Amino acid sequence: MNEIASGPVSAVPLVTTHVDRTRQVIETEIPNQKKVIEEITVIDTYDWRGIKSSATKEHSVSWIV
Numbered sequence: 001m002n003e004i005a006s007g008p009v010s011a012v013p014l015v016t017t018h019v020d021r022t023r024q025v026i027e028t029e030i031p032n033q034k035k036v037i038e039e040i041t042v043i044d045t046y047d048w049r050g051i052k053s054s055a056t057k058e059h060s061v062s063w064i065v
Contacts, residue, residue: 013044013045013046014045014046014047015044015045016042016043016044016045017042017043017044017045018040018041018042019041019042019043020039020040020041021038021039021040021041022038022039023036023037023038023039024036024037024038025065028064033064033065034064034065035062035063035064035065036062036063036064036065037060037061037062038060038061038062039058039059039060039061040058040059040060040061041056041057041058041059042056042057042058042059043055043056044056044057
């Protein structure tokens with residue numbers, strides 16, 4: 001069985017916490033246009049049959065403004 005944080009893949013996290021959010025703005029070659037990069041650490045807390053556990057993932061999101 002595939003397991004994530006002591007629970008099955010289909011387990012739904014009880015609590016999702018976003019921590020360590022950093023954002024940086026980068027100039028682009030196009031005038032009046034900037035790129036924003038945001039890095040977020042997400043901690044999901046699971047409760048699988050009374051056993052609590054957590055999984056940490058890092059996500060990077062970018063967009064043009």
